[in-house]
Amino acid sequence: MSDDAPQGDAADAFAARAQTDHGESIRELVVFGDAVRGDDRGVHTSVEVLLVLAETDEEIERQLDVLAETIGLEHGVVFSVHVLPAERFEAQSDHPFIRTALEEGHSYV
Template identity: 55%
Template sequence: MREETRLEQADEGDDGDAATAFAERARSEHGDSIRRLVAFGDATRGDDRGVHSSIEFLVVLEDDDVDDGPTLEEREQRLEGLGKTVGIEHELVVEVYVLPADRFEDENQQDHPLVEEALEEGVSYV
């Protein structure tokens, strides 16, 4: 997996990148509960598919539900909503896949084709 430097570039004014926009907003809203955030798909590879361009995110969240905070399901819904917003802003199809950290760490889950694709060709933001 490629190590990410785009967040550093974003600090210099690069707000046109959908992956960076999603990553910054997700980290702002969910902070330390994000264990991993990986962008993958044709848009991260630089494939220009016009209106059919898409970007996918694998987000691994700590399952640290607290009595007064949002549940894992609520955080997942917020991330999916953020993906839709970023997709509209950047004219991309955005898919967000959320996994609880304990499931992500399961060896069987690491062999899932979607997880493999994200980890092998994706760009890590967290």
């Protein structure tokens, strides 16, 4: 782990690996949070991830959580992964959490 690894690199690494491993299932992948905004102040850096999957799949969700933990350890950040099935995402697109993620975040998919 590098103490000076930019948090953007962690988000990029997570997005790239998630797309490589599960790209066919991912409909949206948006990273947001204090590290992405540049508001991390060097402590308790977190990267929030909103992942929209084509359908509910507990095994893929588990694998994405493990990936987030692995990348987080490599880059010294904490990932919080929020997974929604596409149907729920579309039905609740006006929810404040979803709006914030889409407005403030960086979309990879």
